[in-house]
Amino acid sequence: MNGAACSLSALRIGERGRVRPGSPDHPAFQRLLAIGLLPGTSVQVVQVAPLGDPVEIEFNGMRLSLRKADAAAVEVDRAD
Amino acid sequence: MAKTPTLSSSVLRVALVGNPNTGKTTLFNRLTGARQKIGNYPGVTVEKKSGTWECGGRRVELVDLPGAYSLAASSPDERVSFDFLTGHLAGEPAPDAVICVVDASNLVRNLFLASQIADLGLPLVIALNMSDAAEKAGIRVDAQLLSRHLGVPVVRTVATKGEGIDALEKAVNRAVDERACMAQVPWPEAVGRAVSYLRDGLEKEGVRPLADGELRRVVFDRQSAVLERAGIPPGFDPAPLLSASRDILTAAGIQPLSAEALLRYEHIGHLTAGTIEFPEKRKRSWTERIDAVLTHRVWGLVIFVAMMFVVFQSIYTWAGPFMGWIEEAVASVQSLVAPLLDNWPVLQSLVIDGVIGGVGGVVVFLPQILILFFFVSLLEDTGYMARGAFLMDKMFGWCGLNGKSFVPMLSSYACAIPGVLATRTIEDPRARLTTILVSPLMSCSARLPVYVLMIGAFIEPSYGAGVAGFTLFAMHFVGLAVAVPVAWALNKFVLGTRPQPFLLEMPPYRAPRFRDILWRMWERAREFLVRAGTVIVAMTIIIWALVYFPRPESVREKIEASAVAGSPAQTDRRVDAAYIEQSYLARAGRLVQPLFAPAGFDWKITVGVLASFPAREVIIATLGTIYGIGSDVDEESGDLRTTLASDRWTEGPRAGQPVFNVPVALAIMVFFALCLQCGATVAVMAKESNWGWALFAFAYMTLLAWAGAVLTYQVGTRFLAS
Ligand SMILES: Nc1nc2c(ncn2[C@@H]2O[C@H](COP(=O)(O)OP(=O)(O)O)[C@@H](O)[C@H]2O)c(=O)[nH]1
Numbered sequence: 001m002n003g004a005a006c007s008l009s010a011l012r013i014g015e016r017g018r019v020r021p022g023s024p025d026h027p028a029f030q031r032l033l034a035i036g037l038l039p040g041t042s043v044q045v046v047q048v049a050p051l052g053d054p055v056e057i058e059f060n061g062m063r064l065s066l067r068k069a070d071a072a073a074v075e076v077d078r079a080d
Numbered sequence: 081m082a083k084t085p086t087l088s089s090s091v092l093r094v095a096l097v098g099n100p101n102t103g104k105t106t107l108f109n110r111l112t113g114a115r116q117k118i119g120n121y122p123g124v125t126v127e128k129k130s131g132t133w134e135c136g137g138r139r140v141e142l143v144d145l146p147g148a149y150s151l152a153a154s155s156p157d158e159r160v161s162f163d164f165l166t167g168h169l170a171g172e173p174a175p176d177a178v179i180c181v182v183d184a185s186n187l188v189r190n191l192f193l194a195s196q197i198a199d200l201g202l203p204l205v206i207a208l209n210m211s212d213a214a215e216k217a218g219i220r221v222d223a224q225l226l227s228r229h230l231g232v233p234v235v236r237t238v239a240t241k242g243e244g245i246d247a248l249e250k251a252v253n254r255a256v257d258e259r260a261c262m263a264q265v266p267w268p269e270a271v272g273r274a275v276s277y278l279r280d281g282l283e284k285e286g287v288r289p290l291a292d293g294e295l296r297r298v299v300f301d302r303q304s305a306v307l308e309r310a311g312i313p314p315g316f317d318p319a320p321l322l323s324a325s326r327d328i329l330t331a332a333g334i335q336p337l338s339a340e341a342l343l344r345y346e347h348i349g350h351l352t353a354g355t356i357e358f359p360e361k362r363k364r365s366w367t368e369r370i371d372a373v374l375t376h377r378v379w380g381l382v383i384f385v386a387m388m389f390v391v392f393q394s395i396y397t398w399a400g401p402f403m404g405w406i407e408e409a410v411a412s413v414q415s416l417v418a419p420l421l422d423n424w425p426v427l428q429s430l431v432i433d434g435v436i437g438g439v440g441g442v443v444v445f446l447p448q449i450l451i452l453f454f455f456v457s458l459l460e461d462t463g464y465m466a467r468g469a470f471l472m473d474k475m476f477g478w479c480g481l482n483g484k485s486f487v488p489m490l491s492s493y494a495c496a497i498p499g500v501l502a503t504r505t506i507e508d509p510r511a512r513l514t515t516i517l518v519s520p521l522m523s524c525s526a527r528l529p530v531y532v533l534m535i536g537a538f539i540e541p542s543y544g545a546g547v548a549g550f551t552l553f554a555m556h557f558v559g560l561a562v563a564v565p566v567a568w569a570l571n572k573f574v575l576g577t578r579p580q581p582f583l584l585e586m587p588p589y590r591a592p593r594f595r596d597i598l599w600r601m602w603e604r605a606r607e608f609l610v611r612a613g614t615v616i617v618a619m620t621i622i623i624w625a626l627v628y629f630p631r632p633e634s635v636r637e638k639i640e641a642s643a644v645a646g647s648p649a650q651t652d653r654r655v656d657a658a659y660i661e662q663s664y665l666a667r668a669g670r671l672v673q674p675l676f677a678p679a680g681f682d683w684k685i686t687v688g689v690l691a692s693f694p695a696r697e698v699i700i701a702t703l704g705t706i707y708g709i710g711s712d713v714d715e716e717s718g719d720l721r722t723t724l725a726s727d728r729w730t731e732g733p734r735a736g737q738p739v740f741n742v743p744v745a746l747a748i749m750v751f752f753a754l755c756l757q758c759g760a761t762v763a764v765m766a767k768e769s770n771w772g773w774a775l776f777a778f779a780y781m782t783l784l785a786w787a788g789a790v791l792t793y794q795v796g797t798r799f800l801a802s
Contacts, residue, residue, distance in 0.1 A: 021335075021338070024302075024335060024336075024337040024338060027581055028581035028583065029302075029337065029338070030150075030152060030301070030302055030337060030338075030341070031149070031150070031152075031581055031583055032581075032583070033338055033340075033341035033342075034149050034150035034152065034192060034341055035149050035150075035189060035192075035583070035585075036188065036189045036192070036345065038341065038342065038345055046368075046371070047371065047375045047376075047470075048377070049375070049377070049470055049471055049473060049474055050377040050378070050380065050381050050471060050474075051474035051475065052474065053473070053474045053477075054470060054473050054474070054477075054483075054582070056371075056375060056470060056586060060186070060188070060189060061185065061186060062186060062189065062585065063367070063371070063585065063586035063587075064583060064584065064585055064586065065466065065469070065470040065473070065483075065582075065583070065584040065585075065586055066581070066582065066583050066584070067473070067477065067581070067582050070581040070582065070583065
């Protein structure tokens with residue numbers, strides 16, 4: 001069921017993943033945790049902006065726009 | 081007997097906090113109505129909004145803190161909130177209670193902030209807002225049960241309809257009287273050890289004692305402003321102490337930087353267990369359906385461009401008639417008042433040109449401000465603003481701006497004043513400052529008369545309508561083309577801080593409420609009048625004095641004596657021209673003319689340029705006066721065009737040649753395109769950032785304008801036959 005681990009920024013539109021414990025060194029790490037993007041959370045990429053960045057994700061009923069550089073702070077297990 | 085702060089006669093202080101998009105502003109307006117005050121916290125550029133609220137017989141000073149997801153003091157907004165709540169802002173005692181506004185549809189995430197407030201030991205009330213929307217989506221929250229679990233009152237509210245206000249009043253009174261604090265996270269014992277280790281270490285170094293809640297912030301937050309503020313004695317580096325206390329956590333198997341979020345969310349999970357009921361089957365929501373179109377890579381962009389076109393067109397064209405009426409009204413007041421002061425010419429000129437002219441110069445911006453804020457409020461309240469920022473972020477992000485810079489920059493094409501005011505929608509302080517600093521480079525509508533005059537007089541006759549049109553377009557493009565590298569350079573070399581993560585919530589789409597929109601328009605307009613208006617009037621009066629004085633009678637007498645021929649009106653115009661020629665401003669103009677010589681400007685153009693620093697549109701009237709055709713000329717005036725075209729150098733290397741030719745006209749236009757010749761904008765920038773940045777912007781744009789004009793003239797004379 002669980003696919004390979006990858007960065008959230010690598011998911012394509014419509015793909016889902018489950019958040020893995022991330023790297024605390026990333027500048028966006030604490031902010032993303034504070035809004036509830038915790039390990040185990042299911043997250044979906046719903047849209048990518050016209051120029052390829054930022055991406056719009058959805059988790060726990062929240063829609064969030066974040067830059068790929070920040071999305072790279074989040075490791076996910078790609079779900080099929 | 082000691083006085084307690086909860087006596088019903090004294091004023092209570094209550095803070096309003098909440099995540100963005102929870103309806104906090106709406107609730108604040110509901111509770112305080114028109115009794116609001118907007119100011120700044122001392123020393124920071126964070127806006128302080130407070131108001132009085134009659135709360136069940138007690139008078140409350142309600143302070144609206146900036147919307148935030150967390151109290152981790154990583155942005156100025158969050159830092160002010162934290163300092164306010166802990167009572168560490170100068171002149172601001174800690175509040176008696178806090179109302180945390182939460183979105184009932186996103187309870188768990190919203191309670192994160194509430195739980196951080198619980199740590200500070202403040203009495204708390206939860207306003208379960210947007211309950212209507214949550215219920216419609218099938219989400220049910222058992223407020224009573226939740227209240228029992230949390231240990232604080234939980235009140236169901238619908239801010240837009242005013243539901244739950246009475247219950248909220250009772251709840252606040254109860255929370256204050258009973259000092260009802262929310263259940264704290266049962267921190268693992270290692271957290272306690274880390275905190276006491278840190279406390280002991282800091283105490284030994286003579287740092288002011290910190291509360292446990294503050295110490296936990298220091299341990300958990302990657303970079304906490306708490307320590308800075310506590311006052312670190314010189315020569316003491318807290319880093320080793322901090323990492324040793326974090327090592328205590330690591331040794332206990334707790335990752336320090338993720339500890340807070342994981343432990344808090346776990347605790348919130350326990351507290352909310354059994355209180356939320358989700359719908360069995362989630363429907364595809366309206367927001368999802370609309371977003372599929374509005375953030376689409378093609379349709380989203382098309383719709384965005386169309387909407388922005390409408391916004392821009394409305395500011396540009398709808399405001400025109402209103403501005404015309406205001407100008408007419410000001411002129412008729414001037415002509416009404418003028419005869420009353422005929423016997424006191426100095427006072428007459430001061431009142432007419434300085435005071436009334438200055439006030440008129442402030443009021444004339446109102447139509448554009450009102451129209452822009454109508455759209456900004458509409459875009460914000462419907463939730464579209466976040467989508468626009470999403471679409472545009474890549475274009476602006478690389479040079480230190482962000483997607484939200486788009487609206488302010490576009491608006492600045494009509495007028496930089498509403499544009500700069502609109503930067504309030506940008507949360508990231510660095511991106512906001514950068515946007516403020518480059519917005520005045522956009523070619524505002526007050527530059528248009530200069531372009532029309534110069535193009536009509538010098539470009540069109542030589543090159544025809546096609547080139548004239550292209551020149552007009554190019555002039556509007558110059559500012560934008562310069563703004564992007566300027567923003568980049570500012571970020572790289574001047575601001576030099578690390579970029580903040582750009583996380584932007586895309587709130588659900590909501591129907592806007594016109595009452596709220598009108599309220600916001602009025603709020604911004606009032607603020608502009610009060611805060612910037614005073615500065616603008618003062619500046620107008622100073623410039624008036626520089627143009628008016630000195631005014632020796634001998635100048636008039638000499639001209640009147642030599643006026644053998646010519647009508648009295650002509651004589652008057654020559655007197656006016658003569659007075660301007662020897663005014664303090666003109667003396668300054670002659671003095672600095674050598675600086676402008678490489679741009680091809682003679683002293684008259686230089687005086688015109690100097691006189692235009694408070695407001696660029698006066699260039700036309702100033703040229704009219706200097707050239708003795710009267711000050712009521714406009715840019716289409718044939719008189720002015722022919723006079724300019726026939727003006728010749730009377731001295732110097734170019735004696736006998738025309739003053740104006742194509743390169744000079746282009747240099748003038750480039751100068752006006754790049755220069756910050758607008759006192760009102762400088763005043764607004766100072767209010768929105770501080771005087772240092774406003775003057776910095778003024779300086780860099782003046783330099784840029786000068787360099788641009790010189791370059792244009794030098795290249796122009798080489799390549800264009802004049
Ligand atoms: N359905 C509903 N909408 C609300 C409620 N409170 C606020 N809103 C709307 O939510 C949007 C955001 O409100 P605002 O007060 O600006 O939120 P803030 O960002 O927390 O200050 C606006 O369109 C409001 O009209 C509510 O209780 N129910």
